[in-house]
Amino acid sequence: MPGEKPKSQHYVQRAYLEGFQDPALEKNGEGFIWVYMPGKSPFRQRPERVARRNYYYCHEREEQRQFQAEHGLQKLEDVALPVLRQLRERRFGLSPEDRLTFAGYIALSHTRVPTFERSIDRISSLIAAKQLEFVTNDKRALEWTVAKIRERTGENIDPEEYRKKLTGGTVEVKQASREWSLRQMFEMMLFLQQVVFHMNWTFLLAPEDDPGFLTSDNPVSLF
Numbered sequence: 446m447p448g449e450k451p452k453s454q455h456y457v458q459r460a461y462l463e464g465f466q467d468p469a470l471e472k473n474g475e476g477f478i479w480v481y482m483p484g485k486s487p488f489r490q491r492p493e494r495v496a497r498r499n500y501y502y503c504h505e506r507e508e509q510r511q512f513q514a515e516h517g518l519q520k521l522e523d524v525a526l527p528v529l530r531q532l533r534e535r536r537f538g539l540s541p542e543d544r545l546t547f548a549g550y551i552a553l554s555h556t557r558v559p560t561f562e563r564s565i566d567r568i569s570s571l572i573a574a575k576q577l578e579f580v581t582n583d584k585r586a587l588e589w590t591v592a593k594i595r596e597r598t599g600e601n602i603d604p605e606e607y608r609k610k611l612t613g614g615t616v617e618v619k620q621a622s623r624e625w626s627l628r629q630m631f632e633m634m635l636f637l638q639q640v641v642f643h644m645n646w647t648f649l650l651a652p653e654d655d656p657g658f659l660t661s662d663n664p665v666s667l668f
Contacts, residue, residue, distance in 0.1 A: 450510070450512050451512075451515060452499050452500060453497050453498075453499060454497060454498060454499070454500065454501045454502050454503075454515055455493075455496055455497045456496055456497065456498065456501055456557055456558050456559060456662070457495070457496035457554070457558065457660075457662055457664055458522055458554070459492050459493055460522065460526055460529060461529070461554070461660075461664065462478060462492035462495055462496065462660075463476065463478075463492050464529075464533060465478045465492075465658065465659075465660055466478050466492065467479060467489070468653075470489070476491060476492065477489040477490060477491060478490060478491075478492055478495060480495060496662050498559075502514040502515040502518060502557075502627060503515065503623070504622075504623040504624040504627060505623070505624075506624065511624075514627045514630075514631075517631070518553070518557065521549065521550070521553060522550075524546055525546055525547060525549065525550035528543045528546055528547045528550070529547070529550065531543075532547070532648070535650070537648055544642060544646075545638070545642050548638045548639075548641040548642035549634065549635075549638040551637075551641050551665055552633075552634045552635075552636075552637035552638045552640075552641055552665075553630075553634045554664050554665040555634075555637060555665040555666070555667060556629075556630045556631075556633045556634045556637065557630055557634075558662065558663050558664075559662075560662075560663045561630065561633075562626050562630070565620075565626060565629050565630075565633070566619075566620040566626060567620075569620040569625075570618050570619055570620045573618045573620070574618040577611055577618060580611070581608050581611050581612050584604075587604050587607065587608055588604050590607075591603075591604045591607050594607075637667075
């Protein structure tokens with residue numbers, strides 16, 4: 446990836462997407478995949494222009510955009526790429542080290558996408574909402590929370606008024622820290638890597654003359 450601070454960041458790896466290029470177009474030296482979107486006619490697009498967002502793996506710290514997550518992803522992709530190429534060549538005999546590496550690649554393909562981010566943020570918001578519900582129904586917890594806010598901000602808050610504010614239907618609980626979401630992405634990847642590693646693996650081969658091999662912007666789903 447060119448430059449130290451890439452703007453356009455893929456949430457599905459470009460090298461993975463290249464495996465879905467139209468073979469008929471590849472024979473003519475053209476690298477395109479077909480893109481299907483709700484309500485639109487299918488259109489062809491180059492892999493480098495698909496499944497990407499500007500600064501998707503960045504977060505702000507002290508008013509500076511941080512790129513550590515993107516650089517970490519790039520290193521993990523570089524390690525897994527030889528194994529991905531080996532499997533594309535239908536050489537399925539993997540050493541334990543390569544199997545662990547590719548298990549991490551599969552796990553990361555699940556956790557690096559917007560679907561996972563929305564899911565983990567929603568779960569976090571629901572947990573926080575439950576915690577607030579507990580606080581509003583427990584006098585001692587409410588007084589302790591108000592004291593902590595007063596200590597941090599210096600604001601004099603009446604516990605009962607604060608309870609009314611929380612239960613008045615105007616407070617929305619939302620997980621908005623991108624840094625937290627990115628940390629969850631890597632932590633869950635490490636957990637799922639071990640799960641995938643110990644699974645029984647089966648490789649399914651699409652016929653070479655079959656043009657109907659599909660993937661999606663959420664390429665790994667867990668059941």
